[in-house]
Structures are given as C-alpha cells and as structure tokens.
Amino acid sequence: MIENIGLSLKGIWSHKMRSFLTMLGIIIGIASIIAIVSTIKGTNEQIKQNLIGSGNNVVQVKLSQDGYEVEGDQIPYGTKEVSAATLEEIKAIEHVEGASLYRSRSYADGIYYKSTLLEGPSVKGIDEDYFNVMGYVIRQGRLFIDSDYQEFRKNMIIDQDVASSLFQSESPIGQTLEIRGEPFIIIGVVELANQSKPVIHSIDDYYTYHQNQGGNIFLPDVVWPVVYAYDEPQHVAVKASHTDYMGTVGRDCANILNAELWDSTLSYQAIDILEQAKQLQELSAATNQQLLWIASISLLVGGIGVMNIMLVSVTERTNEIGLKKAIGARKRVILAQFLTEAAVLTSLGGILGILAGIILAKVISVVSQTPVAISLPATVGSVVFSIAIGLIFGLLPSMKAANLNPIDALRHE
Numbered sequence: 001m002i003e004n005i006g007l008s009l010k011g012i013w014s015h016k017m018r019s020f021l022t023m024l025g026i027i028i029g030i031a032s033i034i035a036i037v038s039t040i041k042g043t044n045e046q047i048k049q050n051l052i053g054s055g056n057n058v059v060q061v062k063l064s065q066d067g068y069e070v071e072g073d074q075i076p077y078g079t080k081e082v083s084a085a086t087l088e089e090i091k092a093i094e095h096v097e098g099a100s101l102y103r104s105r106s107y108a109d110g111i112y113y114k115s116t117l118l119e120g121p122s123v124k125g126i127d128e129d130y131f132n133v134m135g136y137v138i139r140q141g142r143l144f145i146d147s148d149y150q151e152f153r154k155n156m157i158i159d160q161d162v163a164s165s166l167f168q169s170e171s172p173i174g175q176t177l178e179i180r181g182e183p184f185i186i187i188g189v190v191e192l193a194n195q196s197k198p199v200i201h202s203i204d205d206y207y208t209y210h211q212n213q214g215g216n217i218f219l220p221d222v223v224w225p226v227v228y229a230y231d232e233p234q235h236v237a238v239k240a241s242h243t244d245y246m247g248t249v250g251r252d253c254a255n256i257l258n259a260e261l262w263d264s265t266l267s268y269q270a271i272d273i274l275e276q277a278k279q280l281q282e283l284s285a286a287t288n289q290q291l292l293w294i295a296s297i298s299l300l301v302g303g304i305g306v307m308n309i310m311l312v313s314v315t316e317r318t319n320e321i322g323l324k325k326a327i328g329a330r331k332r333v334i335l336a337q338f339l340t341e342a343a344v345l346t347s348l349g350g351i352l353g354i355l356a357g358i359i360l361a362k363v364i365s366v367v368s369q370t371p372v373a374i375s376l377p378a379t380v381g382s383v384v385f386s387i388a389i390g391l392i393f394g395l396l397p398s399m400k401a402a403n404l405n406p407i408d409a410l411r412h413e
Contacts, residue, residue, distance in 0.1 A: 008341040011313075012348070019345060022309045025302025026349030026389065027356055030382045032298060034357025037378040039364060042371035057097075057240040058134055059250035061257065061270045063233040070233050070266070082234050086256060090238060093252045095245040100130040100237045103224055107214065110180040113166050120214025121162055123179065125224035131190060133239045141173040141188030149222050156184040160191040161215030177217070180227045184219065236268070299385075302349065303393035310342055310397035314404075321404050335402040342394025343387045350386025354379050 012019040063070045082101055090099045103125040111118040124130075131143055139160065148155050156177065163172045172186045224232070236257065240249040250270025257268035314321070321334060361372040 005340060005344055008344040011341060012345060018309065022305050023302070023345060023349030023352065025298055025305050026346050026386055027302075027353040029296065029298030029302055030350050030353025030386060031356035031360055033296070034354055034374075034378060034382060035360040035364060035372075037375050038357070038361040038372040041375050042365070042373040057243050057246055059238045059240060059246050059253070059270050061236040061238060061250060061253045061268050063235065064267055064269045065263075065265050080260065080262075082236065082257065083260075086260060087236075089256055090236065090253050093238075093249060093256075095241045095249055096238055096253075097241050098129060098133040098239045099253070100127055100133040101221070101234050102126045102130055102237060103221060103228070103232050103234055105228065108179070108217075110178075111217070112178045113175065116166065118162070118166065118177070118214075121217050122214065123217045123219065125219050125221040125228070127221050130218070130237065133237050135193050135239075136190040137193045139189045139191055140171065141186070143188055143190070144218075144220055148220050152222050153220070154182065154184045154223055154226065155187045155220065157188040157190055157218040158186055159216045159218075160189060162217060163189045163215075165215065179217075179219075182227050190218075299389060302346070303389045306342055306346055306390060307393040307396060309345075310338065310394050311400070313341070314338065314397050314401045317401075318404065321401050325404070331402040334404075335398045338398035338401050339391055339394050342398065343390035346386045346390030346394075347383060350383045353386070354382055357382075 087099060087101060090096065105123045107120050108123040111121060111123070126144075128144065128146075128149065130136075136159075140163075141157075143157065144155065147153070158172060158177075166172065167175065172189055175186050176183050177186065178184070219227075236253060238249055238253050240246045247270075254268045254270050261267065324334065358374060361374065365372045
C-alpha cells in the first residue's frame with residue numbers, strides 16, 4: 001500500500017498541471033461544502049446565542065391563562081403561592097442547578113427619580129436565590145442580605161441599563177427612587193456576568209430578538225405588597241446544568257407547578273427559548289441545504305474528471321501493465337495500484353478543497369458580516385468523501401487495467 005501511494009504521488013507530480021486540473025472539480029466542490037457548512041454552523045450558533053445568551057441556561061416558567069401570560073392584577077382570585085416544598089421539588093429535578101421564585105411587572109409605571117419619570121423598566125420582586133440563578137453579579141454597592149428580607153427594608157437594586165439612563169455623572173448608591181409614591185433606596189447595581197447582545201441586521205431580527213431595553217429594578221419579594229398586590233402571580237426561574245437540558249428542565253418544572261393548580265384555565269408554561277432557537281436554525285439550515293446539493297454537483301463533475309484521466313492513464317501505461325502481468329503481477333495488484341492512485345488524487349483535491357473552503361468561509365464572514373464556525377466533522381468527512389469519490393470513479397479504469405491481456409498489452413503501440 002505504501003509503495004502504491006509513493007508511486008501515485010510520483011505519477012501525480014510528473015503530470016502536475018494535468019493532475020491539478022483533474023482535482024479542480026473536487027477542490028471546488030469540497031471548498032463550497034466547507035464554506036456553506038461553516039456558514040450554517042456559525043449562523044446557528046449566532047441564533048442560539050442571540051436568543052439564549054452566552055452561558056445563560058435559565059428557563060423561565062410563567063403562569064398563563066388560556067395561553068396568555070398572567071401579569072399584574074389579572075391573576076384569578078384565590079391562586080395559591082408556590083410553596084417552599086414545591087420549590088424544593090423543583091430544585092431536585094435532574095439537571096437543575098438552582099431555582100428561584102419571583103414576581104414581575106413589565107414596563108412598570110409610576111417610577112420617579114426626583115422629577116424624572118423612568119419609562120419602560122421592569123420591576124421584579126425576587127427571593128434570595130434570584131441573582132445567583134439568573135447569573136447577575138454586583139458592580140456597585142451590595143446585594144440583598146438576610147436582614148433586608150427579615151426587616152422588610154424598602155431597598156432596591158438596579159441594573160446597569162437603569163443606572164446609565166439616570167446617573168451618568170453621579171453614583172446611584174444611596175439615591176432614592178419612588179415607585180407609586182413609595183421611596184426605595186438604591187443599594188446596588190448589577191449586570192449579567194455573561195451578556196450576549198443580539199446581532200440585528202433587519203427589522204425582522206429586531207422583532208425576533210427584541211427584549212425589554214428599559215432595564216430592571218429589583219425589590220425584595222417581602223416588600224412587593226407595599227407597591228403591588230399580594231396575590232400577583234409567582235414565576236419560576238430554573239437554571240439548567242447545560243443548554244441542551246433547558247427544554248426538559250422547563251417541562252418538568254411546569255408539570256410540578258401545574259399539578260397544584262385548581263383552575264383548568266390556568267397553566268404554567270416554560271418559555272422554551274431553546275426551541276425557538278432550534279426552529280430558526282432549522283429554517284436557516286433548510287435554506288442552505290439547496291446550496292449543498294448544488295455544491296455536490298461539482299463533486300460529481302470532479303469524479304467524472306478523475307475517471308476520464310484514469311482511463312487516459314491506463315491507455316498511456318498499457319505496456320507497463322502488460323510487463324507487470326508478464327512477470328507475475330496478479331489482477332488484484334494492478335487493481336489496487338490504480339485505485340490507490342485515484343484515491344490519492346482525490347484526497348489531495350479534498351485537502352486543497354478544505355483549505356480553500358476555510359479561506360472562502362473567512363472571506364464570506366468579512367464581506368457579509370455573517371458569522372462562520374469551522375466544523376471539524378465536516379472537514380474530516382470531506383477528506384473521507386473525496387477518497388470515496390476516487391475509489392468509486394476510479395473503479396472502472398482500474399478494472400480495465402486489471403483485466404488487460406498481457407500479450408495484447410505488450411503489443412500495444
């Protein structure tokens with residue numbers, strides 16, 4: 001085998017231009033496939049990161065009525081709070097790293113800093129575990145401590161968006177914000193440890209990835225009734241150990257919560273962001289599958305070129321084949337020699353195609369601002385596939401060489 005590979009490389013090198021032109025179809029086909037697969041993978045990772053966020057494996061399970069999220073004073077009378085026992089059951093779900101209860105008002109009104117009305121923030125009443133589960137870290141001041149909950153202190157923590165919009169030149173720590181006329185003292189500023197900003201290229205991207213940009217205000221859940229109602233719904237934030245478990249964790253959490261509901265119109269539903277990401281990924285991949293089929297045509301053309309040049313090679317080396325047979329070379333030896341030559345030719349084309357594909361993917365990324373990610377399985381598979389093309393399309397010329405009559409071959413001019 002090693003001897004055959006050496007002979008093949010020597011033959012390819014002695015006909016450099018002819019060999020390169022023969023490999024060109026393989027090179028173009030493999031390069032196209034690598035570039036397309038890299039673009040698909042990069043786009044899919046970008047979609048996943050846009051929707052989920054880098055390192056954020058949190059599923060939010062929210063109370064809904066007739067399929068619509070319940071918020072504020074819409075909750076039906078008598079809805080029970082999530083018990084401590086239920087929360088512990090949720091934390092015991094496989095692949096769950098943590099869980100937290102919270103109440104929320106999106107785009108809350110009546111929030112003032114001095115005479116400035118703060119528009120569009122989300123107000124959340126949170127328990128002691130919320131920041132850890134959601135992945136927030138402190139940037140200024142401090143987080144809530146046990147005494148904030150035990151003594152019902154009217155303290156608040158804001159995120160970086162709120163801090164930037166209100167306090168450009170002064171520290172927010174110790175400042176007072178009013179919520180519905182009730183004063184709350186800012187004790188800290190937080191932000192997500194791993195932030196992922198959606199890449200917006202069009203209005204469709206905006207509506208797909210848009211999230212509340214007004215910032216977040218956090219209150220201890222024990223003081224929530226000071227400004228809002230007692231019976232507002234509780235939501236659950238569940239942190240999965242890995243992004244791949246988000247869907248399963250969300251469904252299991254919703255099932256536990258739904259088992260305690262008495263109203264058939266109510267249900268807890270997991271906001272399955274991962275599923276949204278998969279749907280967008282499938283749409284993106286389906287669009288590019290057609291391009292893959294088109295690129296594969298180049299491989300078919302390349303394979304036909306290999307068959308053609310191998311037939312020419314057999315014709316040129318008929319005397320050599322006859323001589324080898326005359327001194328005892330068997331059919332399988334001749335067959336192996338020419339199959340090896342075809343496989344080496346196409347594998348070299350595959351390797352060059354991979355290099356060209358990586359360069360092409362980088363160019364596409366720079367020109368179109370499209371993220372790309374080189375796929376190791378795709379590169380390895382491309383080499384294997386190119387070798388297979390050589391074996392398949394080199395089989396006919398190799399069989400022709402192996403079946404030559406040695407006497408007729410030696411007489412060949």
